[in-house]
Each structure stands twice: as C-alpha cells, then as structure tokens.
Amino acid sequence: MKLLHALLITTILTTGAAAYAAGDHAGGHTSNAPAATSMSHDAMGHGGERMEVMAAQNMVKLALEPAAPLQAGKTTQVTVKLNAVADGKPLTLDDLKEAHTKKLHLLVVDPTLTDYHHIHPVAGEKPGEYVFDFTPLKNDTYRVWADVIPVATDKQEYVQTDMGTPAKEKASIDKATSMMATVDGYTFTLALDGEPKAGSPVMGNVTVTKDGQPFTGLEPVMGAFAHVVGFTEDYNSVLHVHPMGKEPTNDAERGGPKLEFHIEPEKAGFVKLFTQVRIGGKDIFAPFGITVK
Numbered sequence: 680m681k682l683l684h685a686l687l688i689t690t691i692l693t694t695g696a697a698a699y700a701a702g703d704h705a706g707g708h709t710s711n712a713p714a715a716t717s718m719s720h721d722a723m724g725h726g727g728e729r730m731e732v733m734a735a736q737n738m739v740k741l742a743l744e745p746a747a748p749l750q751a752g753k754t755t756q757v758t759v760k761l762n763a764v765a766d767g768k769p770l771t772l773d774d775l776k777e778a779h780t781k782k783l784h785l786l787v788v789d790p791t792l793t794d795y796h797h798i799h800p801v802a803g804e805k806p807g808e809y810v811f812d813f814t815p816l817k818n819d820t821y822r823v824w825a826d827v828i829p830v831a832t833d834k835q836e837y838v839q840t841d842m843g844t845p846a847k848e849k850a851s852i853d854k855a856t857s858m859m860a861t862v863d864g865y866t867f868t869l870a871l872d873g874e875p876k877a878g879s880p881v882m883g884n885v886t887v888t889k890d891g892q893p894f895t896g897l898e899p900v901m902g903a904f905a906h907v908v909g910f911t912e913d914y915n916s917v918l919h920v921h922p923m924g925k926e927p928t929n930d931a932e933r934g935g936p937k938l939e940f941h942i943e944p945e946k947a948g949f950v951k952l953f954t955q956v957r958i959g960g961k962d963i964f965a966p967f968g969i970t971v972k
C-alpha cells in the first residue's frame with residue numbers, strides 16, 4: 680500500500696466554506712463548498728469511486744496578526760490564531776491531526792497568483808497560537824488558507840483569511856498557458872492527457888530535467904516526492920492535487936524524473952499550478968498556467 684499509495688485528491692473550496700474529507704494520512708483532502716463539489720479517487724483499485732461529500736461549516740476559525748505591516752522584501756513575524764468556531768476555544772497542536780507530516784499547513788498567495796508560499800507555522804507562546812516568518816515579494820494583500828484536520832471532527836478543512844495591505848492598483852493575473860518552468864537550473868515540464876474541462880478528471884505529469892537529462896534526485900518533502908497546489912483565477916479556490924505513484928518510505932529515497940498526478944477542476948477558467956519539490960534540502964516551486972474549459 681505504501682509503495683503504490685495513491686489516493687488522488689482534488690479539492691476545491693470557496694470562501695468561508697468547509698472542506699471535509701475522508702481519507703488516510705496522505706489523503707484526507709477532499710473538500711467541499713456550496714459552490715463546488717469535490718471528490719477523491721483511490722487509484723488503488725477503486726478507480727472512479729466517488730466519496731460523498733457534504734457542504735458544512737468550518738469548525739476552525741483563523742486569524743492572522745503580522746507583528747508589523749507587511750512590506751515587500753522584508754521579513755515579518757506573523758502570529759496565527761486558531762480557535763474553535765463553536766466556543767472560541769484555542770486549538771492547540773493536540774487538537775490537530777497530522778497530514779503530510781505536519782499538523783498545520785498554510786498555503787499563501789498574492790492576488791497575481793505568482794508569489795506562492797507553503798508554510799508550516801510552529802507553536803507560539805499561547806495555546807492556539809502559532810508563528811511563522813513571512814517575506815512577501817509584493818506590496819499587496821496575501822490570501823492564506825490554513826489546511827487542518829481537527830481531532831474533534833477528523834475532517835480536513837481549509838480556512839481562509841487575508842493579511843497585508845491592498846495595493847493601490849488592483850493586480851491582474853497573467854492567464855497565459857504555461858507548461859514549462861525552469862527554476863534553479865531545473866526544468867519542469869507539465870503534460871496533461873487531455874484538455875482540462877470543468878467537472879472532468881484529467882491526468883497530468885511533470886517531468887524534471889537538468890541540463891537536458893532526466894533528474895532522479897528528488898528528495899522527500901512532507902512524505903511525498905512532490906506536492907501540487909492550484910489556485911483558480913477567482914482567487915477564491917484552492918485545488919489541492921496529490922501525486923500518484925510511489926511515495927518515499929524513508930528520507931534516503933529519491934524520486935523523479937516523472938511525477939504523476941490527477942486533477943479534477945470544478946470551474947472553468949485559468950488555474951495557476953505550483954509543483955513543490957525538494958532538491959538539495961531546498962524547496963523549489965515550479966509554476967504552470969492552464970485554462971480549464
């Protein structure tokens with residue numbers, strides 16, 4: 680199961696909506712929102728099986744408090760506050776379940792969908808408080824999705840909020856299709872096995888090369904060889920995509936050159952995808968742009 684573990688997930692969510700899922704540690708990432716449905720596909724022989732998902736309210740409330748106004752190029756410590764919606768009780772690490780080796784994942788992106796950050800805050804001084812250092816590239820607001828699984832519900836949810844000061848001029852998204860990205864000398868090429876259409880699953884893969892040669896030195900990052908996240912052009916949805924295929928069983932294992940995954944976009948429009956891999960101990964984010972018909 681470990682070797683071929685491939686619970687495929689696509690999650691789409693909208694503001695203030697809940698994200699609930701069934702799944703194991705690498706899964707648990709099916710979400711739902713009133714305006715969107717989502718589903719998981721288990722590639723381990725239950726292909727095409729759809730789990731029923733429910734629209735529901737988030738159980739977790741998220742607040743962010745930067746220690747100082749965010750400023751491009753400047754590192755600011757940000758405090759994350761997680762509380763239960765129902766009674767305001769702080770949510771400590773004991774109240775959260777681990778997923779992808781972490782209990783609290785933050786997905787952060789600016790309105791142009793170019794400056795993506797994947798952050799794991801650490802426990803702060805008070806219960807329910809977590810801190811992280813943030814260095815924005817832009818002077819604008821950043822949208823933050825906290826990805827958590829409360830122990831109380833055992834359901835994954837995304838909670839969204841913003842931080843920073845809006846730019847004077849509204850930023851626009853470059854919606855050009857982009858299937859190749861070179862970062863730090865590594866070239867990432869995205870291929871889809873069909874035209875992405877709203878409501879239809881499509882298989883995708885990213886091939887990593889260096890100097891024209893297939894690269895096979897991808898290090899494990901959060902229990903996988905790659906993590907793919909997508910943001911829709913409405914700046915209101917996250918598409919969380921998990922790679923198919925072999926997962927690392929120990930830190931010494933290496934992956935590549937080909938990373939396969941599965942997406943099932945729910946909305947038509949531009950989607951910015953980021954593939955996160957680790958090479959030489961450094962996290963590398965390769966950006967792509969696709970348009971869902």
Ligand SMILES: [Cu+2]
Nearest residue numbers: 781784785797
């Ligand atoms: Cu994470």
